[in-house]
Amino acid sequence: MKYPAVLNFDEILPQLDQFDTIIDARSESEFALDHLPGAINCPVLNDEERILVGTTYKQVNAFEAKKIGAPLVARNIAHHIETLWQDKPRDWKPLVYCWRGGNRSGSMAHILAKVGWPVVQLDGGYKAYRAYVAAALENPAPVPFRVICGTTGSGKSRLLETLAGIGAQVLDLERLAAHRGSVLGNLPDEPQPSQKRFESLIWDTLRKFDMSKPVFVESESKKVGNLRVPDAVMAMMRSSPCVSLMLSRANRVRLLIEDYDHFMKDPALLNAQLDHLVQLHGREKIGAWHELANTGRMAELVDQLLVDHYDPAYLRSIDRNFLRFGDAQVLEMSDIGKDDFIKAAHTLHGA
Missing domain, CATH: 3.40.50 (Rossmann fold)
Structure with missing residues (x-):
């Protein structure tokens, strides 16, 4: 399998408990509202940084927002690797997700895969997980x-x-x-x-x-x-x-x-x-x-x-x-x- 592997939640669910680490790349306030079972919060952009990038995107343009966001994202991912995962072996298998499975989790999954870890990214992110849970509770077995x-x-x-x-x-x-x-x-x-x-x-x-x-x-x-x-x-x-x-x-x-x-x-x-x-x-x-x-x-x-x-x-x-x-x-x-x-x-x- 090529990494990062991008899988939907139906594909991930049978192996959900087998990941070594489930990484929520969203901000701390998003994580506090809800998250996948067993996830840890490793923000790619924290609350303050996310507001800064989002405001720049709306008030200036996407290019300027990305110029501000890119070094923040790079520093934050580097910090997580240095402080949390430096000792992880080659076969360490993390699952990464963000709000919609976009740039935040994509950036982290890309870098982790470049290191050599078999990382999986949740397609559709937390939003896809939340839709699955809501449907499961509306029509439970x-x-x-x-x-x-x-x-x-x-x-x-x-x-x-x-x-x-x-x-x-x-x-x-x-x-x-x-x-x-x-x-x-x-x-x-x-x-x-x-x-x-x-x-x-x-x-x-x-x-x-x-x-x-x-x-x-x-x-x-x-x-x-x-x-x-x-x-x-x-x-x-x-x-x-x-x-x-x-x-x-x-x-x-x-x-x-x-x-x-x-x-x-x-x-x-x-x-x-x-x-x-x-x-x-x-x-x-x-x-x-x-x-x-x-x-x-x-x-x-x-x-x-x-x-x-x-x-x-x-x-x-x-x-x-x-x-x-x-x-x-x-x-x-x-x-x-x-x-x-x-x-x-x-x-x-x-x-």
Whole structure:
């Protein structure tokens, strides 16, 4: 094969996990929004340089833009080779892409090929990859989901984490979305990814599964924080067999206090989130909940939130949205220790 080889994503996908390095030649802000699985960011033009070249292209002409861009591109590629790839052997096989498979990835692929490496360039770039992922999520292959249902605090996320730890196939949408899926679900110091990144993570997770075995997933709503679960994936989840996870309310309160420790330590942060519930519960009740938070009566507050907010919302939605919940396998847990979740996970994984 002649290098650089320019291949479309359909040709690359079967060997995607076999490349030694996947190189995203776009700027750092483009990379942050989304990128191919496992890619590293090695900008041919960084954000500032890309703006300079683009402005020159629009305000002057393409020739002047290329005169400015060429030395920047050359210096940046040289820097990446010197600092990242100087020790790579002759058979090191990288995949390179940019936005549309044009000059940025083409320049890098050309130089890497001249060194002697068997480099592959993605034809159509990230844009072609993104089109593939969008199409795959619009019409996904059937996934044998088993949906873990249960009221807030029943340990669904802990059970998914434990299932993954014993080797079960798990699609943990809340982990991928960096959000716990409720009004109190945002994670401190961990912003949610972009919608495109979220979809890439879902696609990449699903593509690695053996579809002859169950895939465990939580009974999410259509949105996890600010991110939307792809419609076709959600439709499959809602028509799949269910597991009803049961835990006493006292244990659910304990579990939530453990899992939401950051709120328990910062009443002001908790109260700011509770303010989002004013339209549902009125200022008087929210004020009473503020008082419980401010005086450290967290167990009482969590219990009231379960009784007055979370449980009624769950009961209103679960039968309507998950069609097979009426026939769900019931899984009762007596406590919230690590061994309790391991036992529950083995019960499901062995079923």
